[in-house]
Amino acid sequence: MSTFEFDGNEVPFREGQTVAGALIAAGRRTWRTTPRGGRSRGVFCGIGVCFDCLIEADGVSNQRACLLVATESLVVRTQAGVGRP
Amino acid sequence: MSSVTRVVVVGAGIIGASCAYYAARSGLDVTVIDRGGVAGGTTGAGEGNLLVSDKGPGPELELALRSLDLWVELGAELGTASFELEHKGGLVVASSDAAMTALQEFAATQHDAGVACENVSPRELAELEPWIAEDVAGGVLYPADAQVQPGLAAARLLEAAVALGADLRLGEECVALRTAGGSVQAVITRSGVIETGFVVNAGGPWAGALADLWDLPLPIHPRRGFVLVTEPLPPVIRHKVYSADYVANVTSGSEELETSTVVEGTPSGTVLIGASRERVGFSDEWDPGVVQRLAERAVALFPPLARVGLMRTYHGFRPYCPDHLPVVGLDSRMQGVLHASGHEGAGIVLAPATGELVTQLITDEQPAGYAGALSPDRLTLVAS
Numbered sequence: 001m002s003t004f005e006f007d008g009n010e011v012p013f014r015e016g017q018t019v020a021g022a023l024i025a026a027g028r029r030t031w032r033t034t035p036r037g038g039r040s041r042g043v044f045c046g047i048g049v050c051f052d053c054l055i056e057a058d059g060v061s062n063q064r065a066c067l068l069v070a071t072e073s074l075v076v077r078t079q080a081g082v083g084r085p
Numbered sequence: 086m087s088s089v090t091r092v093v094v095v096g097a098g099i100i101g102a103s104c105a106y107y108a109a110r111s112g113l114d115v116t117v118i119d120r121g122g123v124a125g126g127t128t129g130a131g132e133g134n135l136l137v138s139d140k141g142p143g144p145e146l147e148l149a150l151r152s153l154d155l156w157v158e159l160g161a162e163l164g165t166a167s168f169e170l171e172h173k174g175g176l177v178v179a180s181s182d183a184a185m186t187a188l189q190e191f192a193a194t195q196h197d198a199g200v201a202c203e204n205v206s207p208r209e210l211a212e213l214e215p216w217i218a219e220d221v222a223g224g225v226l227y228p229a230d231a232q233v234q235p236g237l238a239a240a241r242l243l244e245a246a247v248a249l250g251a252d253l254r255l256g257e258e259c260v261a262l263r264t265a266g267g268s269v270q271a272v273i274t275r276s277g278v279i280e281t282g283f284v285v286n287a288g289g290p291w292a293g294a295l296a297d298l299w300d301l302p303l304p305i306h307p308r309r310g311f312v313l314v315t316e317p318l319p320p321v322i323r324h325k326v327y328s329a330d331y332v333a334n335v336t337s338g339s340e341e342l343e344t345s346t347v348v349e350g351t352p353s354g355t356v357l358i359g360a361s362r363e364r365v366g367f368s369d370e371w372d373p374g375v376v377q378r379l380a381e382r383a384v385a386l387f388p389p390l391a392r393v394g395l396m397r398t399y400h401g402f403r404p405y406c407p408d409h410l411p412v413v414g415l416d417s418r419m420q421g422v423l424h425a426s427g428h429e430g431a432g433i434v435l436a437p438a439t440g441e442l443v444t445q446l447i448t449d450e451q452p453a454g455y456a457g458a459l460s461p462d463r464l465t466l467v468a469s
Contacts, residue, residue, distance in 0.1 A: 035317065035354050051316065051396045062316040062394060082317040082354035 004074040006031070013070035020046070020053050020065035031055050031065060035081040055079050089114045092447060093272045093279050095259050095295060096287030097121075098128035099235055099433050100425050102242035103440030104285050109249035111444050116279055117251060118272070120258035123243055124236040127289040127432065130401020132312060132349065132357050133235040134325065135434040138175040138227035139332050141191065142198035144458035145410055145431070148438045150199060151453065153229055155437035163245055168238035169352050175230025176205070176213060176324040177331075178221050178386070185222040188329045192225045202227050216321055216387045230325050232349060235433045242436075262299045262422075269421030283447050285423045290367075290404040292412075292426030301418050304466060305427050307402035309368065311361045311375050313383070316394045317354030322387065325349040331360065335430065336409055340364035342375060346382040348390075355396065358383040360430070367402060403430045408465040410458065413439050415446055417462050423447070424461050 003010040006023065013022035020043050023031060030040035032054050044052035046066045053065040057076045061083025065076075092108050094101045097119035109115045119125070135156055140146040160170045177192075179185035192202045205224045210217055213226070247253055254274075262284065263271040272279045286303075288295040293305035331345035340363070347359040361375045376398050384391045406412055406427030416422040425443050428435050438453070445452045457463075 036352065049397075054316075082319050 002070075002072050004070050004072065004076065006076050007078055017070050018066055019055065019057070019068045019070050019074070019076055022070050023065065031076075032079045033081060038081075054083065056083070090283065090447065091116070091281045092283040092285060093118065093281045094285045094287055095119070095272070096289060096292075097123045097239065097243060097253070097255065098126055098287065098289050099124070099239045099242070099436040100289065100428065100439055101285070101287035102239040102246070103436040104287055104425055104443045105246040105251050105253075105440070106242040106249075107437070107440035107444040108447065109246040109251040111448055113444070113447065115246060115251035116254065116281070117243065117246070118254045118257040118259060118274060118279075120256065122255050124239040126291070127401050127403060128239050129236045130312070130399055131235045131430070131433055132347070132359060133169075133233045133238070133433055134347075134430070135231040135233060136175055136227075136325070136431065137195070137200050137434075138177055138202070138225070138230050139327075139335055140195070140431075141332075142194055144455040145435075146195070146198055146200070147453075147455045148411065148435050148459070149431065151441070152435050152438035153231070155441065156231065156233070156434070159242075159437060163241050168241045169232070169234035171232045171352070172228075173230070173232055173349075174324050175227040176210075176224050176326045177227070177329055178210065178217070178224040178326060179329045180220070180222060182222050184329050188225055191332065200227065201229055214323060214326060214387075216389045217326070218386055218388055221386070226324075232325060232351075233433060234351070238433070259295065259298070262419075264419060267420055269419060281421075283421045283423065285425055285443055287425045289426060289432070290402040292404055292424060296424065299419070299422065301416055301422060303412060303424060303426070303461065304407050305412065306364065306405045306407075307367050308405035308429065309361070309363050309365050309400055309402055310359060310430065311372070311379060311398055311400045313358040313376060313379055313398050314396050315356040315358070315390070316396055318350070318356060318393065319354070320350055321389070322348055322350040322356055326386070327360075328382075328386065334360075334362055337362075338407065338409075344375070344378050344382060346379075346386050348383050348387060356390070356393070362403075364405070369400070371398070371400075403428075404432065405429050406466070408463075410463075410465075411435060411439065412459065412461050412466065413442055414456060414460040414462070
């Protein structure tokens with residue numbers, strides 16, 4: 001099975017699966033912390049509307065994990081607080 | 086007859102919440118009703134601007150200056166963090182030398198009326214706002230301008246009013262007034278009757294419809310505006326920044342679409358982009374043309390925004406009054422009826438002083454000096 005990198009670990013994914021889907025399948029529930037309270041966030045709506053599941057992918061922050069299709073070369077990281085402009 | 090005067094406030098937006106808070110604080114027996122929820126209309130669809138910078142000398146500016154003092158007091162009483170009160174200052178920018186001259190002349194009249202402001206050179210602008218476009222001709226900084234999260238502010242004021250004994254009834258719609266001998270007797274709702282000597286129309290853009298229902302017509306109309314919300318960013322836009330043509334748009338009576346550029350960050354990191362004005366009734370139709378225009382103009386003012394994604398847009402309806410003044414005061418056509426609406430896009434900043442004035446009029450205290458100019462009986466309103 002193909003994998004992508006998440007916080008230095010390999011996460012397996014199926015062809016066409018989103019980053020959020022693969023992370024949840026791997027047992028991971030959250031991949032962002034809120035700007036003020038530092039509380040954990042993961043998927044809420046799961047359809048690209050709520051912007052709760054933001055993640056940093058290939059150095060670009062504020063990507064929606066629920067819409068981002070996983071690829072072999074992808075490097076994603078937990079997003080702490082607001083993204084980088 | 087109870088010895089405590091009862092007041093029913095219709096509307097749980099920022100105006101109704103302020104009226105309830107100040108009335109409860111002065112010992113009145115307050116009931117707030119709203120057909121929906123707290124801040125479910127205009128208040129929840131705003132940006133939370135507390136601006137003196139966009140107001141020329143006159144009664145609205147006096148109301149705003151008084152209100153800003155009260156906002157500072159409210160922050161101390163209720164906790165600034167509980168409604169995200171930020172004294173960030175406003176920065177009005179001009180795109181040309183001619184616009185800069187006009188802006189400076191306007192600012193001079195405001196300065197004479199007690200508004201703190203200072204001219205800012207393009208070089209200083211770049212220090213105040215690192216993302217701002219290089220071709221901006223200059224600006225004026227207004228340190229008193231501030232910002233709140235309006236939904237939280239309304240909720241916090243209502244919470245404080247309830248703690249003082251007010252009764253808050255949501256999902257309760259006013260369907261009629263019971264009157265006798267030219268005086269209010271009771272507010273009739275879908276679920277019952279609330280006996281009262283005073284009723285406050287705090288219906289925002291629906292205040293005109295409510296006044297019609299009470300057979301006391303009032304020329305309040307909705308004026309729609311869109312707000313764009315970006316993805317969350319670190320604090321890159323530090324002030325409330327807007328283009329000088331915003332003031333001209335606010336004071337215009339045109340029914341046509343008008344846009345100016347208003348940009349500010351929020352504590353959660355999102356950047357809010359406005360402002361459009363159009364008279365299209367209560368239309369909920371999403372308009373990509375308006376959204377595109379607002380986005381283009383924001384990028385022209387802050388070029389790095391071109392790389393920033395939009396999360397969503399929302400729209401709301403400002404309570405527009407043809408003579409561009411709020412309508413606050415007793416209705417001489419019916420004893421016990423007060424109106425508190427017509428604040429257009431300035432309802433958040435003007436709310437505390439509006440609540441204070443309404444309370445002064447009910448308790449028969451000496452009202453503030455601007456009371457006459459804001460009265461529902463004023464000639465400019467009767468003629469419109």
